[in-house]
Amino acid sequence: MRKKIQLGVLLLLAVVLVLLPKVSPFFIVFVATEILILGLFATSFNLMFGYCGLLSFGHGAFFGTGAYVAGLLLQHLQWDFIWVLAVAPLAAAVGATLIGWLCVRLNEVYFSMLTLAFGMMVFAIAHQWRSVTGGSDGLAGFPLTEVGIGLDIVLANPFHFYYLTLLIVALSLAAIYLLTISPFGLILRAMRENTERVAFAGIPANRYRLYGFILSGLFSGLAGALFATFSRVAVPEMSHWTQSAEPILMTILGGSQYFFGPLAGAAVFLGLKTLITSYTSEWMIYLGVILLGMVLFLPKGIFGLLERWLGGRT
Amino acid sequence: MLRKLLVMAVVAFMAIGFSLDAQAEGTVKIGAIYLLSGAFSTYGQFAKNGIELAADEINSSGGILGKKIEFVLEDSTGKANVGIQAARKLVYQENVDLLMGLDSSGVAKGLVPVVPELKKPFIITHAASPDVTGSLCNKYVFRISLNIAQNTKAAALIAKELGVKKWTTIGPDYDFGHQSWEFFGNYLKELDPEVVLSADPSFPKFKAEDFTPFINKVISDKPEGVFISLWGGDLINFIRQANNLGFFKQNFKVLMSLGAATEVLTALGDQMPEGIWVGTRYWFAANDTPTNNNFVAAYKKRFGDYPSYNSQGAYAAVYAYKTAIEKAKSFEPDKIIAALENLTVDTPSGELLIRAEDHQAVVNGNWGITKADKNYPIRILDPIRIFPGKDITPTPQESGCNMQ
Amino acid sequence: MNLMTAFVAALLNSFDIGILLFIIASGLTIVFGVLGILNFAHGALYMAGAYFLLTLMGTVGMPFWVGVLIAPLGVALLAVLIERFLLRRIYHRHPSFGLLLTFALLLIIDDAVRLIWGSGYHIVEPPQLLRGAASLFGVTYPLYSFFTIGMGILIGIAVWLIFHRTRIGKTVRAAALDPEMAQAVGINVPIVLTVVFGFGAWLAALGGALAAPMRTLGPAMGDTIIIESFIVVVIGGLGSFPGALFGALILGGIHGFGGRWLAEWNIVLPYIGMALVLLWRPEGLMGRR
């Protein structure tokens, strides 16, 4: 029964997302694109947090790497976009390999703080290496290229970009979902509870954490590359800790125990932000109060509540 | 129960919010993007004051071609991607006719290349990166505020007059600080090839709070002139700490490219040293014209303060739009753009000319020497030096703009 | 200025920055040690301390010496209310909720301060007695900085004595080590937690009040301090009070010496320092495993 409800909701969501540009005001297409991209970022963050129990405070490093590599490739080489989307996440994954190798041996808040430190190092590189990264102003005004492989998609067209993003994000979420239900995903979930027990069962725990971290960084980099193209800039703030805090916020809001929790969190967070900023320049205080209410009254996030309404788990 | 209500309220709020799209007929809608939150929100507040004042003045005297001005503010938060999304929101959701704003150069450089997609004119009133009306220039984007090149050219002219040869800098460690020093150095070298520029200038990190190490370093390096491009809270911190360490009693000349900003002078009061050369994009006492006198009086009456340069910039932009629309006799974006080119606008900062070639306004630079005056709660400029725009603005060829 | 005086100047600078950070970060580390919450709003409380002092000295017209005592108490009171009505509801949840809740508080307090005091910059004058500069080993240094260094040392000693030599201190440590056991032997643990959170906020606000005559007051002025304080407590050891001193002095040194000789690396040096400590001794230099 629950399976059927889930499937139904998913189908409904898919229909809404596909039809959205036809029925919504034009600007909503931009908001939806942003939600999808940052939802992917939050979901890949949650691969480490919700499934592996490690709260990274430095995922901006990979998001930013993806954004900068995409920006640089578009600016200097004008590759077809499809290849940009292939290479940028790989660069982020390389970064995640180096950073992860050092970080995964730590636990809990120590892991969080070490990832924060490395995230800020990436920020510093982006900020200080003026000749390559454009310094504090970042990369701007890079051209948008063809998508490639014969696809007739214009990146500058918001509808085209929305559907392209929808496709890529849907495929990525499917891939991440398959990961979570694979043997690897089971090991990650077991490690969230008790890493040492997993090691004593014969799993090289830190190496598995590292694999998880690399995959998480890979998809964060993909999100970063999409975001840079969507925003038309790559700026140092994309790897700042304030950027790393966003997926954390979204994930906890949506519910870290649920696969679609981070995406739901992204939708609510960005939706509220877009809306409140239209009414007041004191948006921070309103957002703060709403967050406060959600923390106090929604212990399992929005998704936990939705599930209860739909008669799921008690 | 409470939870249900909470979530339902949020959902309802969002549903209503996105469907609201009230567009009154007979108004011209201006969308403005400024820093409205965080550490630098004072600049957004200043800009808001300027727009409010201009809009009320215009509306109470019949509007623009009979249409009232309505304005919508959006927060850039100082991040380029946020600024770009805000511009899209203003154009597509709020249906604004005109755009203006931008404090941070980073936001400006990110946003400017995107403006042609939005197909609305955009007047920049604060961000100072030369690239915006240089290598990144385009048909839709104008700037009526003083840019780095103009301000540092004026600084270099003063430096030449001061006659000292050995210069160093203290500037914030981001593109603005580095560019200010590069431009200042290059201009000064052109004016006086004998000048020696420090090979080891000081760039404290932005929002450093503690400038003591840099103050000590500059004092120990014994330069003959120090060019300071710190601004806002950083500059206030710097000046207080420098006072304590006797920085201004040393044997070197000091130029502060943004030292005459009212928010800095107001906060510092009598802590602002006297006898220092300071620059600003607008000085309220620099022009004895009806336009300026009216502006200063109206601003003081309404907000209780002397107008900041950022208020003036925003105020001037609204009037620039008014002048252009009246010249074009149309609200069509393309016609407004055509009218803005080669337009002369009477602003509180003097008459300015918006060049057609790169859309940069040829605007006066304001410098002066700080002085105490018991008629003012803040340090004022005496003497005031006004550098005519044509003397300090690089030619369109030099700016590197290639319009289409 | 020769190398020696430059060195002394950098050293003084390190202490100046370090001691102030110590006062603030010690509040953060005590709250973490006892409540298990990494308080994201700690920097906002620091800011509140500075602004309270501004109003007490400006509008109310108090002298600095009185204001500096009262302003932090006001902030502590606010913190007590926060603990009593908000934080208390989430102790049993995953620590990430503490982070999120205090982040929400940060947004609220930051904006509330802007609404109340405006977005402009303000300064607070140091008391007449502490204006000007003094000379030490040929280095001219603000008198007020010597005062903050002295205050920081006094506060450090006082807090250490409270925790190790008084009944209150023992009670708090017992409640931190094993709340259930403490409750069983008759300690009112909820009150202890309230008091400790208020005390942590008091330290943050005291740091803000002491910093006010040296720093510009402006919106979000606590945002840099909070990350610096995180770095301090991580370097020193989370929950360790002597560690906060140690970490603060190291970070002060990074700013004092790094600012003088490695300025272009300054934005990243604190993070490199924190990463090295975490890789070498994850529990921090003075922390216990």
Add this chain to the structure above:
Amino acid sequence: MTMPFLEVANVTKAFGHFVALRRISLTVREGRTTALIGPNGAGKTTFYNLLSGRLQPSEGTVHFCGRPVSGQPPHKINKMGISRSFQITNIFSELTVLENVLVALIAHLNLGLRFWRIVNRDKKLAARGMEVLERLGLGPLASSRAGTLSYGDKRLLELAIVLATEPKLVLLDEPTAGMTPEETHAVIRLLRSLAAEGKYTFLITEHDMNVVFGLADHIFVFHHGELLAEGTCEEIRAHPEVRAAYLGEEVD
């Protein structure tokens, strides 16, 4: 079979000034259920930690089937064929009972990096997991969440995780601690029958002497971090020093 099964040579473990284990040398033979007894603080758990890789010896070496154990991380030691249980129940309480065993099976069969497989659809894997659960009588509980099991069942699940990796040497740390007498009897019977299969060699620590004497073929006695005595049940029962140091209080 010339190679010794588990050989501990001259092992010392010190924590600062405190010496937890002093120059322990012993050999465990394959197929012989061996018990390790001693009062609290004798160093039994430290010894287990050394055998399983949680700790490294300060001096001395441990060899298993001729390969060095000391210096290896826990997961490699497990792969060599040594698997341990924990004194405090150490299961994955958020996972189902079957998933608990699958974690160990995935580890054992090196399936952890099969990213494309779906764990719940893998019939062969599930069948193997069920086999282990059935053997321990946990079959009917396979789809329950592990955290909801009774204490005794949790201890059994712990044993299931250990056995799923098909170890040659099984280290059990007080397997019946906290169990009811009925549950204890059941576990003794279970362990006996498992030992009789000949696949596993058990090394057991226990406080309950009935369990020890009911199961063990051979006994080592630790006292203050040293090996006090070894021998068959009868020999240990009769050993004067052991009686004085330990058994006196417990058995009589």
